[in-house]
Amino acid sequence: MARYTRLTEPIALITLNNPPVNALSSAVRSGIVDSVSQALKDDQVKAVVFCGENRMFSGGADIKEFSGSMSGPPLVRMIHSIEASEKLMVAAIEGVALGGGLELALGCHYRVANTKARLGLPEVTLGFLPGAGGTQRLPRLTGITAALELITTGRQISAQEALQLGIVDQVTEGNAVQAAMELALSVIGQPLNPRRLSLRPPVWSADVDSVCEVALARVKQHSRGAMAPVACVQAVRAAAMLPYSKGMEKERQLMDTLFRSSQARALQYAFFAQRNAGKWSLPNGARWNNTKARDVQRVGVIGLGTMGRGIAVSLVKAGLSVVALESDAKQLESGKKAVTAMLQRDAQRRGVGSPLHLLTFALSFHQLKDVDLVIEAVFEDMNLKKRVFSDLCKVLRAGTLICTNTSGLNVDELAKVTDRQHLVVGMHFFAPAHVMKLLEVVYGSRSSPEAVAVAMALGKRIQKVCVAVGNCPGFVGNRMLKLYMDQSLYLLEEGATPEQVDQALEEFGFAMGIFKVADLSGLDVGWRVRKASGLIGPDIDPVNPSRWRLGQRYCPLPDMLCQQGRFGQKTGRGWYLYNSPGSKEAKPDPEILNFLEDYRLKYGITPQRISSQEVIERCAFSLANEGFRILEDGIAAGPEDIDVIYLFGYGWPRHRGGPMFYASQVGLSVVLEKMEHYHRIHPDVPSLEPSRLLRRLVAEGSPPIQQWRNHIKNLHSQL
Numbered sequence: 153m154a155r156y157t158r159l160t161e162p163i164a165l166i167t168l169n170n171p172p173v174n175a176l177s178s179a180v181r182s183g184i185v186d187s188v189s190q191a192l193k194d195d196q197v198k199a200v201v202f203c204g205e206n207r208m209f210s211g212g213a214d215i216k217e218f219s220g221s222m223s224g225p226p227l228v229r230m231i232h233s234i235e236a237s238e239k240l241m242v243a244a245i246e247g248v249a250l251g252g253g254l255e256l257a258l259g260c261h262y263r264v265a266n267t268k269a270r271l272g273l274p275e276v277t278l279g280f281l282p283g284a285g286g287t288q289r290l291p292r293l294t295g296i297t298a299a300l301e302l303i304t305t306g307r308q309i310s311a312q313e314a315l316q317l318g319i320v321d322q323v324t325e326g327n328a329v330q331a332a333m334e335l336a337l338s339v340i341g342q343p344l345n346p347r348r349l350s351l352r353p354p355v356w357s358a359d360v361d362s363v364c365e366v367a368l369a370r371v372k373q374h375s376r377g378a379m380a381p382v383a384c385v386q387a388v389r390a391a392a393m394l395p396y397s398k399g400m401e402k403e404r405q406l407m408d409t410l411f412r413s414s415q416a417r418a419l420q421y422a423f424f425a426q427r428n429a430g431k432w433s434l435p436n437g438a439r440w441n442n443t444k445a446r447d448v449q450r451v452g453v454i455g456l457g458t459m460g461r462g463i464a465v466s467l468v469k470a471g472l473s474v475v476a477l478e479s480d481a482k483q484l485e486s487g488k489k490a491v492t493a494m495l496q497r498d499a500q501r502r503g504v505g506s507p508l509h510l511l512t513f514a515l516s517f518h519q520l521k522d523v524d525l526v527i528e529a530v531f532e533d534m535n536l537k538k539r540v541f542s543d544l545c546k547v548l549r550a551g552t553l554i555c556t557n558t559s560g561l562n563v564d565e566l567a568k569v570t571d572r573q574h575l576v577v578g579m580h581f582f583a584p585a586h587v588m589k590l591l592e593v594v595y596g597s598r599s600s601p602e603a604v605a606v607a608m609a610l611g612k613r614i615q616k617v618c619v620a621v622g623n624c625p626g627f628v629g630n631r632m633l634k635l636y637m638d639q640s641l642y643l644l645e646e647g648a649t650p651e652q653v654d655q656a657l658e659e660f661g662f663a664m665g666i667f668k669v670a671d672l673s674g675l676d677v678g679w680r681v682r683k684a685s686g687l688i689g690p691d692i693d694p695v696n697p698s699r700w701r702l703g704q705r706y707c708p709l710p711d712m713l714c715q716q717g718r719f720g721q722k723t724g725r726g727w728y729l730y731n732s733p734g735s736k737e738a739k740p741d742p743e744i745l746n747f748l749e750d751y752r753l754k755y756g757i758t759p760q761r762i763s764s765q766e767v768i769e770r771c772a773f774s775l776a777n778e779g780f781r782i783l784e785d786g787i788a789a790g791p792e793d794i795d796v797i798y799l800f801g802y803g804w805p806r807h808r809g810g811p812m813f814y815a816s817q818v819g820l821s822v823v824l825e826k827m828e829h830y831h832r833i834h835p836d837v838p839s840l841e842p843s844r845l846l847r848r849l850v851a852e853g854s855p856p857i858q859q860w861r862n863h864i865k866n867l868h869s870q871l
């Protein structure tokens with residue numbers, strides 16, 4: 153929808169009206185076409201100003217329409233006729249002008265932006281390119297280097313930067329519509345051809361080829377197999393070499409290919425999955441929109457190790473006041489130094505004042521008496537956490553929430569030692585907590601909807617992507633991770649090397665292979681957990697450790713590495729070799745190859761040739777198979793939540809949507825067949841057995857992922 157208003161004598165205003173972001177849906181495009189035609193017919197009108205309802209220009213094309221049959225006036229043609237119009241067209245940008253929204257503005261003859269506006273062409277993040285002339289018009293304004301950077305990254309820029317780059321003609325602190333009208337009045341009658349970007353010649357320069365080569369190398373290095381950034385470079389290169397009409401043909405060709413790609417579908421799915429995660433629901437019917445979250449201003453953080461430091465920094469950066477507690481003066485001092493330095497560096501980088509006044513350091517629980525919520529981030533030990541929880545109850549006010557940053561311990565067991573089980577939830581941050589976007593909010597069997605609402609709202613306030621999950625060992629992310637890690641280890645036993653497994657995973661698009669991640673996190677962490685859980689004990693022979701524990705196949709390789717003091721990056725040796733302790737560059741270690749050969753000999757394992765395909769199938773399908781079990785158990789509300797967790801917490805490649813989306817793309821019957829195949833070969837690995845939900849979905853014709861929730865409901869109702 154677009155509203156047409158005649159303003160003072162010679163100006164008409166066209167207001168895009170499609171809340172919340174004035175996306176350019178078919179109805180909006182029709183409204184614009186009709187309004188422009190009205191303005192062109194009115195002899196009194198000499199200029200048209202475009203703006204958006206609620207001081208929001210436009211969030212671009214309506215992404216929801218891409219999955220259906222597209223109808224209505226095509227955006228490309230609409231923008232072209234705006235640019236070609238004989239009447240002056242001016243864009244008044246407030247809020248955002250993104251994607252098609254910015255392309256519409258680029259079709260106008262002048263652009264005025266409010267100082268707070270943000271502009272960008274984020275199409276690459278959705279798996280395609282600015283396909284309404286953006287790849288051809290933007291370079292003609294900014295030059296090729298800036299256009300390449302903006303289009304291949306999708307980065308949003310401020311109005312000020314847009315002014316410097318020549319994307320807008322004027323920036324105003326006041327009302328952009330008013331400023332656009334004034335500008336229009338001052339230029340009415342001036343020739344429009346110099347303002348029509350499509351009439352400008354290609355932006356050729358002698359170094360075009362090298363600039364594009366450099367951009368191509370950069371995107372290939374960062375995109376991890378994503379097609380869209382490469383296509384963006386090709387399209388912008390066309391703007392440098394070809395006249396506008398030919399460049400548009402190239403843009404169209406590239407867009408056609410990207411638009412139909414599974415990568416675009418995955419990225420658009422990820423866009424909506426991320427937004428849906430905030431719309432949490434609990435099995436008891438409580439939901440984001442029927443539960444009120446009370447306000448939190450003061451937060452206590454207990455433990456200033458790696459996790460506690462990151463959590464404290466995230467909270468303070470969001471303007472919350474924090475009391476950070478440690479158990480002894482030495483640890484407090486080292487935590488204080490680290491947190492202070494992190495906050496100062498961040499403030500300096502962002503050019504803002506230091507927020508250190510929000511932070512208090514404490515040694516006594518009594519100093520937590522006035523906080524609204526506590527996040528416990530002490531060592532991952534149930535007894536220690538229980539002690540902290542019961543001590544807290546002695547000092548906290550009655551309504552204060554107690555949250556645990558455990559990465560997998562039983563939240564209900566912890567809640568039981570408190571006097572407020574309904575106010576206990578998990579807030580599982582990921583390391584480093586001030587950088588990683590994911591937060592699993594874990595509800596226990598007694599957690600109240602209000603407590604979940606408070607934790608979700610707090611997470612959102614500190615700019616995390618929050619997903620509400622149920623309580624089970626490892627919750628969603630780490631429960632699935634265990635099976636992924638198990639498969640990777642079994643592959644080593646069967647003949648693969650760490651670098652071979654990692655290479656297959658990185659070619660698939662993971663940010664880092666699983667063995668590199670393990671080295672980064674520290675192999676000793678899992679070792680301690682396995683010791684605490686009874687998997688390793690005095691009855692295990694350290695020289696010839698059993699490959700069978702608690703009734704199933706067990707791989708002792710990581711324990712054997714830890715016995716050798718190989719803890720990963722921190723000791724300079726783990727699955728890989730590092731130049732020195734703490735160094736990050738992983739190099740294959742011949743000692744590991746010998747170690748694996750000796751191990752296989754010792755246990756009579758004949759090494760097999762493992763293909764990359766097998767690595768991906770066993771790792772990715774195992775993840776999805778456990779994801780189905782998580783859905784059966786009601787631990788996650790839907791497959792989208794699982795995918796968001798893997799996208800934001802575990803480096804799953806975004807252009808593959810997430811493990812559940814990937815399974816749906818490959819085909820559920822294929823996944824089922826492969827799981828049956830691998831389970832037949834490895835009957836000693838129960839987790840390879842296809843889950844009931846997977847079988848059931850296949851039996852019911854493999855419905856699209858958006859319908860899985862209905863099948864899960866049916867599954868529960870028959871239990």
Ligand SMILES: CCCCCCCCCCCCC[C@H](O)CC(=O)SCCNC(=O)CCNC(=O)[C@H](O)C(C)(C)COP(=O)(O)OP(=O)(O)OC[C@H]1O[C@@H](n2cnc3c(N)ncnc32)[C@H](O)[C@@H]1OP(=O)(O)O
Nearest residue numbers: 173175211212213214215251252274282283284408411427
């Ligand atoms: C068959 C073969 C054919 C081949 C050829 C096809 C040719 C087709 C030609 C097409 C031409 C292409 C044109 C153009 O180049 C393409 C585009 O413009 S794509 C869209 C680009 N825009 C974006 O990526 C912006 C996305 N949105 C955002 O970044 C943010 O939403 C925001 C605008 C910055 C606002 O952020 P917030 O305030 O935080 O709000 P939310 O993010 O929570 O969003 C609120 C609400 O709005 C929904 N929404 C946001 N943007 C869009 C959108 N562009 N379309 C539809 N819906 C959108 C979002 O989902 C939220 O919904 P809710 O969760 O509240 O239901």
